[in-house]
Amino acid sequence: MCTVTYLPTGSGDFVFTSNRDEAPGRSVSELSRDGRLILPRDQAGGSWIALEQSGCLACILNGAFVKHERHPPYRKSRGMVLIDFFSWSDTHDFWHNYDFTNIEPFTMITVKEGGLAEGRWDGERVHFQFLDHLAPHIWASATLYDEEMRKEREKWWSAFLLEHLETRDQRPDGALDLEKVPGSGLQKASIEADLSSSKLQKTGLEVEKTGEIEKHPPAEVLKFHLTAGSDNPFTALRMRRPEQGVETVSVTQIVREQGRYSMTHHDLLEGQTDQKYWAS
Numbered sequence: 001m002c003t004v005t006y007l008p009t010g011s012g013d014f015v016f017t018s019n020r021d022e023a024p025g026r027s028v029s030e031l032s033r034d035g036r037l038i039l040p041r042d043q044a045g046g047s048w049i050a051l052e053q054s055g056c057l058a059c060i061l062n063g064a065f066v067k068h069e070r071h072p073p074y075r076k077s078r079g080m081v082l083i084d085f086f087s088w089s090d091t092h093d094f095w096h097n098y099d100f101t102n103i104e105p106f107t108m109i110t111v112k113e114g115g116l117a118e119g120r121w122d123g124e125r126v127h128f129q130f131l132d133h134l135a136p137h138i139w140a141s142a143t144l145y146d147e148e149m150r151k152e153r154e155k156w157w158s159a160f161l162l163e164h165l166e167t168r169d170q171r172p173d174g175a176l177d178l179e180k181v182p183g184s185g186l187q188k189a190s191i192e193a194d195l196s197s198s199k200l201q202k203t204g205l206e207v208e209k210t211g212e213i214e215k216h217p218p219a220e221v222l223k224f225h226l227t228a229g230s231d232n233p234f235t236a237l238r239m240r241r242p243e244q245g246v247e248t249v250s251v252t253q254i255v256r257e258q259g260r261y262s263m264t265h266h267d268l269l270e271g272q273t274d275q276k277y278w279a280s
Helices: 078-085 091-097 147-164 184-197 217-227
Strands: 003-010 013-022 032-034 037-039 049-052 057-062 106-112 115-121 126-131 137-140 165-167 211-213 246-257 260-267 272-278
Touching: 003 106, 003 217, 013 057, 013 217, 049 078, 049 246, 049 260, 057 078, 078 106, 091 115, 091 126, 137 147, 147 165, 147 217, 217 246
Parallel strands: none
Antiparallel strands: 003 013, 003 137, 013 246, 032 037, 037 049, 049 057, 057 106, 106 115, 115 126, 165 211, 246 260, 260 272
């Protein structure tokens, strides 16, 4: 719920991965199958991530754009808002008609019928947009990571993509559009220099047309979520801040592969992994 990535892998398939940064006492070890949903249930009965049998998914991050001041009690937990989302047939209608009054600010990423969307509730108004579902994306919680830290995550993500992507011969010019990689502009010059002797002869990353992760995408992305920035536990993807009583307690990954959906939940505190599937 605090660092999330989305990676399209071709033919409508994708890898969606979420790190949960929380108090260790709020860790969840197992997935639940609740009717049409697969999800890790939190103590309040909601969740930060869920997958519907139809393939629809939703994931919540705390905060909207900046760290906000808390004013409890709130009318409903954000985890229950996520559950409510699945009772709406249309993503746009949900964001424009749901009652967000007295709900703590949050960001929610959804994938529904192939459409990728991002909605933010800042405590006063909704900010909603559809995103390019054929491009990679990364998000981080505004309550734990300031703008500089979020930009650093974008740089790690773009470096990961450039390291693992191999080109497909699907565009006449064979180009990769680096501008589509989050944060790539921050390091464009250094990346261009590094590409001179690689497969990626031109800057860019249009993943939907030209790129695929080498080896096994879910495993490679999981490794990224466990190791990126590990030289500094305060800002790393697998973070640890004892003074704040928070650390990365789990990583949850949703994969669509050849029409089959799976959710895999890694409890980092107990060293347990749970996995459940929906068939197409």
